[in-house]
Amino acid sequence: MGEALLSITELNKHFDTAGGQVQALENVELEVQEGEFITVIGPSGCGKSTLLRIIAGLDTGYTGSVTLEGAAISGPGIDKGFIFQEHRLFPWLTVEKNIASDLPLGRPDIRQRVDELIELVKLGGFEKSYPRELSGGMAQRVAIARALLRSPKVLLLDEPFGALDAFTRAHMQTVLLDIWRRNRTTMIFVTHDIDEAVFLGNRVVILEPRPGRIRKIVPIDLPYPRKKTTTSFQELRLKVLNYFEKVDELELKDGAGI
Numbered sequence: 001m002g003e004a005l006l007s008i009t010e011l012n013k014h015f016d017t018a019g020g021q022v023q024a025l026e027n028v029e030l031e032v033q034e035g036e037f038i039t040v041i042g043p044s045g046c047g048k049s050t051l052l053r054i055i056a057g058l059d060t061g062y063t064g065s066v067t068l069e070g071a072a073i074s075g076p077g078i079d080k081g082f083i084f085q086e087h088r089l090f091p092w093l094t095v096e097k098n099i100a101s102d103l104p105l106g107r108p109d110i111r112q113r114v115d116e117l118i119e120l121v122k123l124g125g126f127e128k129s130y131p132r133e134l135s136g137g138m139a140q141r142v143a144i145a146r147a148l149l150r151s152p153k154v155l156l157l158d159e160p161f162g163a164l165d166a167f168t169r170a171h172m173q174t175v176l177l178d179i180w181r182r183n184r185t186t187m188i189f190v191t192h193d194i195d196e197a198v199f200l201g202n203r204v205v206i207l208e209p210r211p212g213r214i215r216k217i218v219p220i221d222l223p224y225p226r227k228k229t230t231t232s233f234q235e236l237r238l239k240v241l242n243y244f245e246k247v248d249e250l251e252l253k254d255g256a257g258i
């Protein structure tokens with residue numbers, strides 16, 4: 001294996017709050033290869049968003065080393081796409097203008113890329129629609145297309161399908177895998193959902209809370225497209241669930257759900 005695209009070593013992050021110090025991440029170590037699909041799972045408050053924000057360059061107050069292609073991440077940039085749980089589209093712009101946003105849609109190369117991306121995220125016919133006219137899943141696809149137009153080295157997704165109903169969510173998982181298969185963009189995808197993590201990821205990173213640490217990294221050695229009903233899928237799901245159980249017990253004691 002060559003040099004990793006993303007290298008995280010001895011990452012520690014704390015927050016100073018009125019109630020004292022919160023250790024959000026402790027000694028996190030992770031190497032991600034180019035083209036990999038990594039899913040990150042863990043209970044609420046275990047540091048998933050904090051980890052993504054650090055990789056995105058949105059938070060630089062940490063110790064340890066986080067590098068992309070060997071260079072320290074010093075701030076946000078278009079090389080790191082970020083998809084949030086809510087789509088964050090501009091309500092006053094059409095789908096195609098949201099995708100282009102600050103890039104000139106009149107430029108032939110941009111126009112062509114936007115058209116290709118609309119095709120890729122299956123939004124043909126909705127180019128001139130406004131966000132209010134879209135379903136949640138469609139709006140998230142616009143957000144993904146907007147990020148991909150910048151050709152990010154890594155796409156960071158923070159529970160992007162968390163607000164969607166089960167059907168739309170399952171559909172979006174398939175759409176995202178199709179995008180990944182065709183584009184080979186490296187993905188780091190945060191979710192609460194074990195099925196989703198096992199369905200999408202080459203590896204599932206399981207985080208535990210207080211302090212946020214990596215409990216286990218489980219490789220998912222199943223070919224794509226995967227089927228959630230197969231025995232091999234269920235076996236891997238149980239394996240992830242097993243590592244999760246201790247974390248889960250901790251959470252229940254605290255009265256918080258996952």
Ligand SMILES: Nc1ncnc2c1ncn2[C@@H]1O[C@H](COP(=O)(O)OP(=O)(O)OP(=O)(O)O)[C@@H](O)[C@H]1O
Pocket residue numbers: 015016017022023024042043044045046047048049050051212
């Ligand atoms: N800006 C902040 N100031 C103080 N504490 C913070 C801040 N951001 C996060 N934290 C704390 O750091 C810990 C990790 O938070 P984080 O948002 O990364 O968790 P998460 O795994 O994304 O949770 P969720 O699944 O609910 O989104 C939590 O204990 C949280 O309270």
Ligand SMILES: [Mg+2]
Pocket residue numbers: 048049050158
């Ligand atoms: Mg979060």
